Amino acid sequence: MAKKIPLLIDTDPGVDDALALLMAFNDPRHEIVGLTIAAGNVGLDHTVRNALKLCEIVGRDDVPVFAGCAQPLLHPARDAAYVHGRDGFGDIGYVSSSRVAESEHAALALLRLSHAHAGELVLVALGPLTNIALALKLDPTLPQRVARFVVMGGAVTGHGNITPAAEFNIYFDPEAAHVVFEAFGRFDLADWEATIAHGLHHDKVVDWLSADSARARFYAGISEKTRLWSIDRRGDYWYAADALAMAFVLEPQGAQELLERPVAVELQGSHARGATVVDWRREGGHPDKANILMRYDQERFEGLIRAALAAV
Ligand code: BDR
Ligand code: CA
Numbered sequence: 001m002a003k004k005i006p007l008l009i010d011t012d013p014g015v016d017d018a019l020a021l022l023m024a025f026n027d028p029r030h031e032i033v034g035l036t037i038a039a040g041n042v043g044l045d046h047t048v049r050n051a052l053k054l055c056e057i058v059g060r061d062d063v064p065v066f067a068g069c070a071q072p073l074l075h076p077a078r079d080a081a082y083v084h085g086r087d088g089f090g091d092i093g094y095v096s097s098s099r100v101a102e103s104e105h106a107a108l109a110l111l112r113l114s115h116a117h118a119g120e121l122v123l124v125a126l127g128p129l130t131n132i133a134l135a136l137k138l139d140p141t142l143p144q145r146v147a148r149f150v151v152m153g154g155a156v157t158g159h160g161n162i163t164p165a166a167e168f169n170i171y172f173d174p175e176a177a178h179v180v181f182e183a184f185g186r187f188d189l190a191d192w193e194a195t196i197a198h199g200l201h202h203d204k205v206v207d208w209l210s211a212d213s214a215r216a217r218f219y220a221g222i223s224e225k226t227r228l229w230s231i232d233r234r235g236d237y238w239y240a241a242d243a244l245a246m247a248f249v250l251e252p253q254g255a256q257e258l259l260e261r262p263v264a265v266e267l268q269g270s271h272a273r274g275a276t277v278v279d280w281r282r283e284g285g286h287p288d289k290a291n292i293l294m295r296y297d298q299e300r301f302e303g304l305i306r307a308a309l310a311a312v
Pocket of ligand 2 (some may be wrong): 011012013015016126242
């Protein structure tokens with residue numbers, strides 16, 4: 001059997017993070033070598049507790065979980081508890097995993113694992129980029145050891161979800177996103193607008209969630225509040241940003257349209273802080289940086305989710 005691709009996921013679970021993690025755990029070609037945990041959707045105590053619980057649900061208590069930064073690099077930011085629930089997992093009152101996070105800080109674990117898997121590591125960011133920015137400040141050579149870096153974040157034509165111009169992960173810690181975007185010569189970007197173009201019909205989701213598996217039962221519970229919120233606010237389709245990014249990670253061949261462009265993060269401004277400014281016409285003289293996912297095979301995306309939920 002071919003060697004599995006090592007996957008290091010930085011995440012702030014979060015309901016859509018949880019779906020992405022279920023997909024990654026279910027993938028036979030990738031091996032999750034660690035979960036580094038960010039604050040974002042909710043506070044770090046919750047996101048760590050949620051990551052540990054998800055490992056327990058899939059029977060993977062062997063996967064190390066590392067707690068990262070509890071705050072953005074510079075400025076405090078508002079969480080997304082109004083979408084994901086106060087605990088980030090729909091406030092269902094689940095029993096905590098008996099396991100605790102490793103003592104090593106996420107940024108240090110990230111650097112160590114980048115050495116252990118140098119040249120092969122696929123690094124995935126599903127939350128604010130604080131931990132990765134800190135790791136880069138500790139060791140700017142990190143990108144040299146990363147084979148592929150995939151970021152869920154941004155709104156490439158300025159149709160944000162947390163402000164009119166900005167997407168949540170970038171807006172939560174724009175300085176970190178700036179550090180990370182500057183440090184990596186090239187990365188794959190699955191933004192919020194791609195998410196909106198790949199909605200999941202609520203009827204289908206309910207059907208998938210009826211699968212007879214511990215994963216589907218747990219996921220049906222933790223996602224209920226946010227799905228109801230989404231029906232109320234966004235209509236017939238549910239949008240799982242981190243799940244789309246994970247489909248792109250696991251099966252990049254499903255991408256049907258990709259565009260490479262320079263991208264920068266707006267750090268100032270009263271309307272556009274945290275916006276991802278893409279130089280669509282390449283006028284600024286900067287090199288292309290982001291490989292932007294414009295379109296992904298919808299059937300393949302839905303198939304990956306279905307399989308992840310039905311897995312026993
Ligand atoms: C991103 O923000 C978070 O709320 C989600 O988990 C996802 O990573 C979407 O904008
Ligand atoms: Ca997330």
